[in-house]
Amino acid sequence: MTGPSLPRTGPGRLLLVAVLAAAVTVFTATVPLLRDFFDLRVYYGTVHTWAGHGGRIYDYRVPGTSYGFTYPPFAALLMLPLAAMGRHTAIAASLLVNLAALAVVLGVLAGPGRRHGWFRWSLALCLLALFEPLRDTFSFGQVNLVLLALVLGDAWLLRTGRGRWAGAGIGLAAAVKLTPALFVVLLLLARRWRAASVASCVAVAATALAAWADPGASRSYWTGALWDTSRVGRLDYVSNQSLQGVLARLGEPDRALWAGAVLVVLCGWALRARRAVAAGDWPAAFALTGAAACLVSPVTWVHHLVWLLPSLVVLARAGHPRLAAALYAVPCTSVVWLWAGDASGLGGFLGSNAYTWVTLGLLLGLPAGQPRASRAFLARSASATAAAPSPVKPTTAAVGDQSESSSGAGAGVAAAGAAAAAPPGRSASSDPTGSTRPAEAKPQSSSWRASSYTAKPPPS
Numbered sequence: 291m292t293g294p295s296l297p298r299t300g301p302g303r304l305l306l307v308a309v310l311a312a313a314v315t316v317f318t319a320t321v322p323l324l325r326d327f328f329d330l331r332v333y334y335g336t337v338h339t340w341a342g343h344g345g346r347i348y349d350y351r352v353p354g355t356s357y358g359f360t361y362p363p364f365a366a367l368l369m370l371p372l373a374a375m376g377r378h379t380a381i382a383a384s385l386l387v388n389l390a391a392l393a394v395v396l397g398v399l400a401g402p403g404r405r406h407g408w409f410r411w412s413l414a415l416c417l418l419a420l421f422e423p424l425r426d427t428f429s430f431g432q433v434n435l436v437l438l439a440l441v442l443g444d445a446w447l448l449r450t451g452r453g454r455w456a457g458a459g460i461g462l463a464a465a466v467k468l469t470p471a472l473f474v475v476l477l478l479l480a481r482r483w484r485a486a487s488v489a490s491c492v493a494v495a496a497t498a499l500a501a502w503a504d505p506g507a508s509r510s511y512w513t514g515a516l517w518d519t520s521r522v523g524r525l526d527y528v529s530n531q532s533l534q535g536v537l538a539r540l541g542e543p544d545r546a547l548w549a550g551a552v553l554v555v556l557c558g559w560a561l562r563a564r565r566a567v568a569a570g571d572w573p574a575a576f577a578l579t580g581a582a583a584c585l586v587s588p589v590t591w592v593h594h595l596v597w598l599l600p601s602l603v604v605l606a607r608a609g610h611p612r613l614a615a616a617l618y619a620v621p622c623t624s625v626v627w628l629w630a631g632d633a634s635g636l637g638g639f640l641g642s643n644a645y646t647w648v649t650l651g652l653l654l655g656l657p658a659g660q661p662r663a664s665r666a667f668l669a670r671s672a673s674a675t676a677a678a679p680s681p682v683k684p685t686t687a688a689v690g691d692q693s694e695s696s697s698g699a700g701a702g703v704a705a706a707g708a709a710a711a712a713p714p715g716r717s718a719s720s721d722p723t724g725s726t727r728p729a730e731a732k733p734q735s736s737s738w739r740a741s742s743y744t745a746k747p748p749p750s
Contacts, residue, residue: 307412314419328352330384330431332359333369334377340366340504341373347507348515360515360522363500363507365433365466384431392418394439398446399603420622426593434596437463438580441473442600445576448485457485461492465500469594472583476575479560480567522589528630531645532590539633539642552586559653566658574658577601581653585646595621595645601652608657620648 296306332352336359339345347366351358359366372380396414418424427435440459447456457477463470471493477486501508523530526538533551537543559582566575580597584590598621606614629642640647 303409307409307416310413310416314416317420318425325426325429327381327384327429327431330380332357333366333431334372334375334380336366337369337372340507341370346510347504348510357523361467362465362497363504363511364496366507367500367503368466381431385428388428388432388435391435391439392424395435395442395599398439398442399600417618421596421599421618422621422624423593423595423598426591427596430593432593433466434594437467437470438596438599441470441576441580444473444485444489445572448482449572453482453485455488456482457488457490458492460485461489462496464489464493465496469583469587472586473576473579475560476563476567476579479564480575525589526633528626528633528642529591530589531584531592531595531626531643531649532587533585533646534588535590536643536646540639548588555582555585555653562653562656562658569659571659573600573604574656577604578653578656578658581649581656584649585653592621592626592645595649598649598652601656605652605656610657617648617651621645 296303332350335352336347336350339350340347347359347363349358371383375383400414424435426432440463442459444456444459447453457474460470460473460477464474474486474489474493477489497508524538525534527535528539530538533555534548537548537551542548559578563575563578563582566572566578577600581601584595584597587594602614602618605617626642626644629638632638633642
């Protein structure tokens with residue numbers, strides 16, 4: 291059974307895009323969207339204090355909060371250009387960098403751009419605007435989309451056989467933030483020794499460069515700031531959608547229990563990822579690794595879940611577009627914030643951890659080990675490749691006539707349109723940019739959910 295057909299005429303397509311864009315605009319106007327670039331303010335203030343006033347990287351705190359820089363010193367070194375910018379210029383630069391990173395991510399996930407016209411890209415962009423992790427990445431001024439682009443660049447190099455520099459992107463990402471280091475383990479599981487060596491050498495060299503630039507900052511980070519969880523935020527905060535967050539909301543602070551859960555997840559990931567790479571299914575291997583990293587990290591804020599995009603696209607292209615749509619729709623609803631004040635009971639356990647369940651489901655159920663995936667980063671769906679090309683029409687003509695939901699950048703997210711377009715019943719935030727104001731004693735409104743996320747925001 292096929293889904294509803296999309297318009298094929300220019301005016302019909304333009305009307306659909308206009309209607310969808312209007313629906314997205316209404317949706318984003320009724321949820322807590324704007325985070326006042328809080329994380330960018332952390333980066334900006336840290337770099338200005340460090341480079342302009344001789345301060346120390348890990349001593350800086352955003353005025354009125356207890357939040358400061360939490361990344362390794364190499365990240366601060368890369369952000370030095372912020373020291374020469376004004377605040378508004380820094381915001382513009384952050385938006386441009388994230389847009390460029392998004393273009394790279396979509397280009398790798400979708401395949402050659404010549405296969406996709408303006409209509410499909412417009413649908414994909416409208417639907418991506420609904421995805422809460424992506425919205426928050428832009429409105430916080432976060433860096434995870436850039437790290438995802440670096441890692442997926444290595445996936446493209448490995449798939450296309452351009453393996454000489456494969457691993458460099460993973461190494462840079464791991465030097466900026468520790469979580470992407472799990473992709474180095476993936477390379478080791480795949481016995482890609484050269485790529486693993488490149489990744490390790492790049493990460494070590496970047497870390498050494500930062501230690502040379504500021505030995506005190508490196509010593510402070512690796513011996514103190516790295517282990518200080520108070521710098522990050524409350525582990526039981528509803529935005530923490532990792533295994534640690536689930537346990538913290540259950541009131542289980544036992545580190546041994548968390549370590550055991552992490553070990554189980556990593557063993558399951560290693561088995562599935564190794565099967566995928568053995569079959570040359572690099573898309574699934576990288577997607578599984580992104581999902582596993584989100585689960586095992588002690589803190590996985592909602593905006594970190596951009597790492598799930600490859601899994602959702604792989605799932606859709608493997609012949610499960612409806613399931614991908616349903617899973618994609620969950621993070622579009624901002625549903626976890628309904629339990630921001632009270633996550634007790636069965637409803638709180640299920641609802642406040644909804645994004646964690648999506649991540650766990652993708653790790654356990656993502657189709658992996660499909661040899662055909664090695665022919666293109668994202669192989670076409672079975673319905674698009676099963677039929678032989680017509681002897682009259684060339685294959686390229688058939689591509690243009692296939693269903694919109696099974697091609698190009700929209701394949702991973704276009705199927706989510708029907709499920710994600712209807713916003714949940716929430717009142718508009720009266721002050722979505724009040725990022726540092728403390729919440730009331732017992733706030734209940736959706737505007738509190740907006741301000742609470744930024745009043746106690748994860749700085750990075």
